[in-house]
Amino acid sequence: MARERKTDLEKIRQQLRKMAFGKPNDCVKLALCEDVDIEKLDLSMLTEIKRSEKGTVEIKLLDRTKVLEQLAALADGGDDGAERFLQALVQGMEQEDDG
DSSP states (O other): OHHHHHHHHHHHHHHHHHHHHOOOHHHHHHHHOSSOOGGGSOOTTEEEEEEOTTSOEEEEEOOHHHHHHHHHHHHHHHHHHHHHHHHHHHHHHHHHHHO
16 A cells, blocks of 8 residues: 555656646647647646637646645655645545536
């Protein structure tokens, strides 16, 4: 169980790093290009995209500051902080599934 938790924690850290330091190029490509293969795009930073009838495009990306705060909490909190973070993450996913 502890080994699985470490593996999950490392996956979370990798994803948070990707979100914190990644480039939004694919998100912009999705908004501006007509024929895009969505399967090949990295949209992990995208939170919302809107296109109006007039052609205006609005892209909302994740808040990097919050992602960096989560990374810092994982780094500073050690295993105890990581455990709390994982529990909060799982609870959030469960609430999303219920809602």
